[in-house]
Amino acid sequence: MTVTTQNEKLVTLEEYVIEAQAQFPKATGEMTQLLMDITLGAKIIAREINRSVLKDINSAETITEPHSFKRARLEQFAKEQMYYALNRSNEVCLMITDDMAEPEMLNEGTGKYIVVLDPLDGTSNIAFNGAVATTFSIYRRKTHPESVIDPTEALRSGNEQVVGGYVLYGSSIMLVFTAEGMGVSFFTLDPAIGEFCLSNENVSVPEFKSNFSINTSFYELWSEVDQGFFDYLTGNDNLAGKAYSLRYGGSVVSDVHRILMEGGLFGYPPNSLNPRGKLHLMYKCNPLAFIMEKAGGVATNGDVRLLDIRPGKIHYQTPVFMGSVKNMQEYSDFRTNFEDKK
Numbered sequence: 001m002t003v004t005t006q007n008e009k010l011v012t013l014e015e016y017v018i019e020a021q022a023q024f025p026k027a028t029g030e031m032t033q034l035l036m037d038i039t040l041g042a043k044i045i046a047r048e049i050n051r052s053v054l055k056d057i058n059s060a061e062t063i064t065e066p067h068s069f070k071r072a073r074l075e076q077f078a079k080e081q082m083y084y085a086l087n088r089s090n091e092v093c094l095m096i097t098d099d100m101a102e103p104e105m106l107n108e109g110t111g112k113y114i115v116v117l118d119p120l121d122g123t124s125n126i127a128f129n130g131a132v133a134t135t136f137s138i139y140r141r142k143t144h145p146e147s148v149i150d151p152t153e154a155l156r157s158g159n160e161q162v163v164g165g166y167v168l169y170g171s172s173i174m175l176v177f178t179a180e181g182m183g184v185s186f187f188t189l190d191p192a193i194g195e196f197c198l199s200n201e202n203v204s205v206p207e208f209k210s211n212f213s214i215n216t217s218f219y220e221l222w223s224e225v226d227q228g229f230f231d232y233l234t235g236n237d238n239l240a241g242k243a244y245s246l247r248y249g250g251s252v253v254s255d256v257h258r259i260l261m262e263g264g265l266f267g268y269p270p271n272s273l274n275p276r277g278k279l280h281l282m283y284k285c286n287p288l289a290f291i292m293e294k295a296g297g298v299a300t301n302g303d304v305r306l307l308d309i310r311p312g313k314i315h316y317q318t319p320v321f322m323g324s325v326k327n328m329q330e331y332s333d334f335r336t337n338f339e340d341k342k
């Protein structure tokens with residue numbers, strides 16, 4: 001009797017990275033273990049976010065704790081889980097997160113890898129069950145792994161990332177990452193088995209979509225060229241011949257993930273409140289830029305590739321524009337023509 005199983009072959013993250021390890025000489029066993037440790041931290045964070053939401057849903061009062069306290073509690077919890085995860089590997093010598101004044105040494109400053117991460121971005125969305133995310137970049141240190149790391153070694157351009165990724169805690173829990181020599185792969189957490197399972201590989205961003213994701217409430221604070229570009233996008237003299245759709249969720253990872261899936265342009269232009277831009281290069285923009293470029297997209301600060309920028313400090317902020325190659329070319333052409341007409 002032939003038994004046919006309904007289950008398509010599930011490929012877990014561990015199976016996927018072990019197979020990739022065999023193909024890519026630079027993908028070491030320690031790297032695989034580090035990625036598994038990070039994703040374990042993410043699973044624990046996902047459980048806490050879910051508990052936090054359920055507590056509100058099931059609570060007698062409307063809000064069991066003030067939103068600001070919940071945000072702070074979840075952010076601290078997420079940072080602790082990532083700290084434990086990175087310490088477990090014994091291969092991480094330096095950790096940088098969004099709330100650290102200075103890089104933190106792990107493993108007494110010895111180990112092969114430097115990890116830069118935002119343990120939980122977009123927590124202002126928690127109040128209405130919006131998407132939040134963990135972003136991470138892994139760098140291989142240049143100095144001997146048994147020597148004590150000099151924290152300034154962490155100031156690297158995004159070009160030097162060995163792995164860049166994020167975990168998006170949305171309607172499903174999704175891990176997206178890329179690594180040197182690899183494409184972009186999506187893994188969705190199957191809660192029934194507690195594993196991230198391959199859902200998309202070698203993802204490529206569509207060449208064009210008449211979509212943009214920009215917080216237009218800052219319009220009056222933008223430069224003339226960015227105001228002009230917004231007017232152009234919402235007019236009909238653009239690539240689509242009609243006003244583009246605006247989609248902005250206030251969570252950079254969720255907004256960029258949508259662009260990665262359906263195409264378009266994400267932007268956080270500089271404004272008079274944030275003249276150097278708001279988003280942080282090392283732990284928000286670089287993992288996303290690495291993924292966007294590996295998927296065939298483009299990521300700049302309006303002038304140069306984000307991945308080429310060498311930050312002078314760990315909390316370096318930057319203007320951000322990233323997305324489909326034709327949408328980004330449209331922005332670049334607009335800026336060039338705008339300057340020429342002046």
Ligand code: P6P
Pocket residue numbers: 121122123124215250251252253278
């Ligand atoms: P604004 C979330 O706090 C965040 O860091 C990013 O995820 C998001 O893109 C940005 O800030 C939103 O900023 O000024 O549009 O509210």
